[in-house]
Ligand SMILES: C[C@](O)(CO)[C@H](O)COP(=O)(O)OP(=O)(O)OC[C@H]1O[C@@H](n2ccc(N)nc2=O)[C@H](O)[C@@H]1O
């Protein structure tokens with residue numbers, strides 16, 4: 001039996017370029033791995049690839065072959081020519097489902113690492129990264145962890161230097177948002193703005209030097225000032241009540257706030273651990289979210305516990 005711990009992510013910068021011919025967008029995606037995470041346990045089985053899930057959101061997690069953990073197990077087996085893989089994967093789910101924190105991607109990355117260890121395959125890390133990119137744009141980062149710049153559709157990763165620990169709060173919404181729907185709404189808003197086509201007139205984004213410097217210096221105030229998410233207007237357009245959540249967190253003393261990835265989870269940067277606990281308590285009392293968690297990062301990527 002192998003248990004793998006895997007982090008959720010927040011995008012401290014999510015620059016979204018034009019819509020590509022393949023339906024994806026080029027990104028300048030600064031991923032940041034946080035301690036709020038899932039655990040995936042792989043056990044030998046003679047009954048094919050099977051799944052179970054526990055945690056408050058377990059009912060929202062599909063237990064069929066669409067689950068990214070099952071897809072990861074099958075992909076790894078196919079890569080090694082294993083015709084009839086057998087594994088039971090149990091997901092202990094703490095990452096909000098469809099929350100913009102890459103929960104499914106995290107489980108896919110964790111399943112790659114867990115099955116690789118269970119089946120004693122010793123797959124090179126570079127190969128695991130390639131398999132991860134086949135599963136989804138966010139999956140390679142869940143393997144890598146830390147802080148990294150993702151280019152292309154987010155899968156071409158460059159680790160970034162970071163100093164110290166940053167303290168975060170995540171406000172979990174009722175219900176999720178569909179990632180493709182949020183990208184579509186981003187394009188629709190851009191087309192509607194009359195500044196050109198969302199497909200052809202959006203420059204390729206780049207990482208913000210001020211944000212990179214704040215990360216490298218361990219400067220929470222500087223990072224808070226540089227937080228930026230091009231998907232935020234789209235998430236707010238689809239879920240206007242998120243503006244109340246963002247305001248409640250900043251009113252409670254957060255240094256900075258933004259929608260996490262495609263949302264609807266909102267992320268708040270705090271001064272220190274006590275500040276994060278206070279912001280989380282205020283958010284829980286505000287009635288503007290289902291719950292709120294204080295956590296920290298960066299933390300490593302998917303690894304055997
Ligand atoms: C919003 C982010 O979470 C930020 O990290 C990611 O960009 C989304 O990554 P993901 O959930 O792994 O997404 P994928 O499973 O690769 O793609 C789902 C869908 O999201 C849209 N998508 C995703 C990534 C990207 N760079 N451009 C896109 O337009 C596409 O419609 C795609 O069909």
Ligand SMILES: Nc1ncnc2c1ncn2[C@@H]1O[C@H](COP(=O)(O)OP(=O)(O)OP(=O)(O)O)[C@@H](O)[C@H]1O
Nearest residue numbers: 067068097098099100101102103104105107138179
């Ligand atoms: N292991 C999994 N855990 C949760 N959802 C999964 C999983 N595998 C597949 N899914 C499906 O993926 C959908 C998106 O879930 P997920 O939690 O990955 O969203 P997300 O965090 O918004 O993703 P991202 O931030 O990568 O865009 C779910 O609604 C569910 O149908």
